[in-house]
Amino acid sequence: MIRISLDAMGGDFGPEVVIPGAAKALERHPDASFLIFGLKAQCEPLLAKYPKLGDRSVFHDCELAVGMDEKPSAALRRGRYVSTMWRAIDAVKVGEADVVVSAGNTGALMAMAKFCLRTMANVERPAIAGIWPTLKGESIVLDIGATIGADAQQLLDFAIMGGAMARSLFELDRPTVGLLNVGVEEVKGQEEVKEAGRLIREANLPTISYHGFVEGDDIGRGTVDVVVTEGFTGNIALKTAEGTARQISTLLREAMSRTLLAKIGYLLAKPAFDRLREKMDPNKVNGGVFLGLNGIVIKSHGGTTAEGFAAAIDVGYDMARNDLNAKIAQDLKIYHAKRQPSAGPEAA
Amino acid sequence: MIRISLDAMGGDFGPEVVIPGAAKALERHPDASFLIFGLKAQCEPLLAKYPKLGDRSVFHDCELAVGMDEKPSAALRRGRYVSTMWRAIDAVKVGEADVVVSAGNTGALMAMAKFCLRTMANVERPAIAGIWPTLKGESIVLDIGATIGADAQQLLDFAIMGGAMARSLFELDRPTVGLLNVGVEEVKGQEEVKEAGRLIREANLPTISYHGFVEGDDIGRGTVDVVVTEGFTGNIALKTAEGTARQISTLLREAMSRTLLAKIGYLLAKPAFDRLREKMDPNKVNGGVFLGLNGIVIKSHGGTTAEGFAAAIDVGYDMARNDLNAKIAQDLKIYHAKRQPSAGPEAA
Known part of the structure; x- marks a missing residue:
């Protein structure tokens, strides 16, 4: 089972695109499950339309959503711990999800992801x-x-x-x-x-x-x-x-x-x-992947459709299933071991 | 009259493209005249096919042509004073032509143009x-x-x-x-x-x-x-x-x-x-323009057709007719005069 965390409020259309997108992705990946972080009033009526998605997801009502034009520093100040974006990322950090997908603003998503997940060992910058x-x-x-x-x-x-x-x-x-x-x-x-x-x-x-x-x-x-x-x-x-x-x-x-x-x-x-x-x-190849963090974060285009958001989830699903971050960590380890042959594995 | 200097040996096809291209450009600009720098054996038979161009051009036989893959430093060493590329540029320097057009290799053309024409006053880099x-x-x-x-x-x-x-x-x-x-x-x-x-x-x-x-x-x-x-x-x-x-x-x-x-x-x-x-x-918009040198140099795509080379000549013709370099010098002067209001015009 691949557990996917979603920021339902990200993107130009928020849950209108995220929830139908998740439903589409679930059809292609029946072993996926979802943690959906959103604002209840907007998400609940939509979730009701997709009972199969409802069966495979847990909804978390959050205090606020990060704005698409909000500056990263402001988003971090206002939205840390409480926003749909932060909480969706945090689910990966605490091990409740394998990957997080958001169509929210890139700057804020990167700032929050860096702050919450931290950069991987041996990587200077994501x-x-x-x-x-x-x-x-x-x-x-x-x-x-x-x-x-x-x-x-x-x-x-x-x-x-x-x-x-x-x-x-x-x-x-x-x-x-x-x-x-x-x-x-x-x-x-x-x-x-x-x-x-x-x-x-x-x-x-x-x-x-x-x-x-x-x-x-x-x-x-x-x-x-x-x-x-x-x-x-x-x-x-x-x-x-x-x-x-x-x-x-x-x-x-x-x-x-x-x-x-x-x-x-x-x-x-x-x-x-x-x-x-x-x-x-x-939309077919939607999904920027943040590399170099302790957790897999997928950024969908803000203006995407449900089909496009589903494609971003597909990318996240593949990355999690293939254990992207373990591969990165391993490859970095190989490189650093080659580089400093005298240093033990703990140096990598 | 706009006097156009041509490096007949530049580009993947040399005079096969340059000479028919010049003939086409002449049809559009009957007041243009040409200085053609090439290797006689290859150019003369082609020139014979375009008598109108022959009437409006002077051919200069040169010692050698710069190769398309030649390194700029090597081209400069080997081709200074004697190559078709150098001599075509030099015609602008000595005031015999208003603009030079070459489909030759970009690095060599820029190196020779900088060396021969020098950078304009108040411009650090072309x-x-x-x-x-x-x-x-x-x-x-x-x-x-x-x-x-x-x-x-x-x-x-x-x-x-x-x-x-x-x-x-x-x-x-x-x-x-x-x-x-x-x-x-x-x-x-x-x-x-x-x-x-x-x-x-x-x-x-x-x-x-x-x-x-x-x-x-x-x-x-x-x-x-x-x-x-x-x-x-x-x-x-x-x-x-x-x-x-x-x-x-x-x-x-x-x-x-x-x-x-x-x-x-x-x-x-x-x-x-x-x-x-x-x-x-x-080809329709062929012609990179080197800006910031004491002379107008047009670079045509190396792999262009006669029509494309004619388009590069068109660009050169327009630049010369509109006195591009006088405009640049004047605009730089305005900027520098504004910047240092105490300095006299000789500072610009």
Whole structure:
């Protein structure tokens, strides 16, 4: 049984999306159970509509919900111990849940998760990993915005954590990992990135296969399973890709409605378009994973649908079932043991 | 008359693309004239095919061509004074041409251009500006890879130079300028970016309208006329967008050929697809502009077609006709005069 903790009040639509989303996820994972943290008045009528979910969940009425625009520090001050977000995270900390899923605001969720769960041993800073649709399937990109900047050692941590996530999500033995860089000769990249490349190569880890540098267009191509970068660049790459996809779909829609022939063509080809839309649908791969904390935290898009929230739960379910955090801890241990062969296991 | 200097040997196809491209550009700009620097054996037979271009151009036979994979330092060592690339740039320096266009390797072109033309007064570092297709038309994004990292003052220089380019290219009085940043609350961006925002706002320049921060998805949306960022992030954003566009077009092609109905639909809607392709075609907006040098240098994509190279010449033609560098120098002067009101004009 996988026990999933939900912040029912997160996201633009709160329980309207979270509860139907949980019901959908339960259909796919009948062995899941839920702890739902919400405001009773809003959640109870919705829960009543999903009796199967009701049977597999325990509802906890909370004092307040964190606002989508609330600053992390304010959310932490106001919502610690009492908010739906905090209590959903805390359920993982106290061992009542295996994973927590929230569509709440990213800054507040990260601040609370760090404060409540704390960063794992041997990890300096957590990262947010996104799942990116590619021509070959899916890749993991991290960090997509937990923090700004990263030194070589932190990038190496990201490589190890992203590798563990790829093993959990894609069930690969030794995922390929690339460092995001620019391709201009002799100016090749930031010092940290070059140094990280050296560190990862030298570490020669059994858990990942280091590919070398990759460029922006390699992400969508699916050149590697895991793309490692610091949070500023990662966030901008992600948003730029989302913007480009939206731009093309807008232009395509315009183009297809301009003439009668194009409209007929569109109708005939509609299943093909739908298939494409589904492939590129951010809801299908919804779920940023916070890596490097003592507990698995999944961030769903704030504006997602029930189907999208269910996809975020799917990611959380897979991460918990495959014991992501044990993999990360183990991989870090291997790395640190290799690095300091004289130190005992207690050093790792 | 606009005098255009061409490196005929640059790019994956050299004169095969450069000479027909120049002929196309000449049709659109009958007042243009060309200085063509190439290797005689390869260029002469091609030039013979375009007598109109022959009438409006002077060919200079050179000793050697810079390789597409040559390192900038090696290219500079081997090709200074004697290569087609160097001599094409030098024509601008000595005042024989108003602008130079090359599809040669970016690193070598920037190294030679810096060495030959030198950086403008009041500019610490040159930048490469790209023209980005958006939902509203086109925007300018810089730096897309001249150098890695930029401090606040350099970002401000980029804002001024990009603004001058937008005024030249889009014929706007006061283009809007945004600083590329991430939208995570309280972690909002790098210190340099925040500081640059303060500097640009305080400068309150008459030549640009400062919009504030923009995110990755604002680029394709066309939120601002000029997007300013440092070269690492800019290059990765550009390549990521190109990769996403290619990914969608591949998936679309696959989807449209999967069933008979989809194939028929595709045929009916083909003009609409072609229109979209044209809108998103990188060849249509081909031409990275090197900003901040004492001379206008246009970098065409290495793998472009004759049409794409002609588009790069178009950009160069517009930049020269609108006297881009005079605008940049003037705008920098306004900024520096405002900054040090006690100093005389000789300080600017």
